[in-house]
Amino acid sequence: MESINALTRQIIGSAITVHRALGPGLLESAYQECLLYELRLAKLDVQRELKLPIIYKEVYLDYGYRIDLLVEGQIVLELKAVEKLHPVHKAQVLTYLKLGGYPYGLLINFNEELLKNGIRRFIMSSFIGK
Numbered sequence: 544m545e546s547i548n549a550l551t552r553q554i555i556g557s558a559i560t561v562h563r564a565l566g567p568g569l570l571e572s573a574y575q576e577c578l579l580y581e582l583r584l585a586k587l588d589v590q591r592e593l594k595l596p597i598i599y600k601e602v603y604l605d606y607g608y609r610i611d612l613l614v615e616g617q618i619v620l621e622l623k624a625v626e627k628l629h630p631v632h633k634a635q636v637l638t639y640l641k642l643g644g645y646p647y648g649l650l651i652n653f654n655e656e657l658l659k660n661g662i663r664r665f666i667m668s669s670f671i672g673k
Contacts, residue, residue, distance in 0.1 A: 557581035562658040619648040
């Protein structure tokens, strides 16, 4: 768990670096591109716009879900640049965690004056059975 905490801190640090350079008010795609650059600069394995199908009754359904960034095959990053995070954003992250079998997620809203106010962490095990 400590390595996940260290990785999460590294990701958040990279997001803060991007936010300090760009500030709030841009489109999500600008933050995604810059965060991808920062994470790869840190030598992390990052996949972008990863397709996530639904497997239903052993049938592969390409429903159109795409994970913004997946870091080290474990941490889903869902990036936003919205006025306010809403429950649907949380549901989006939880959907990706559940369908992909990923244990951890970060929801990051870059449209905040202070980025720490726009970061939500998710651990899949804490949502099992809810």
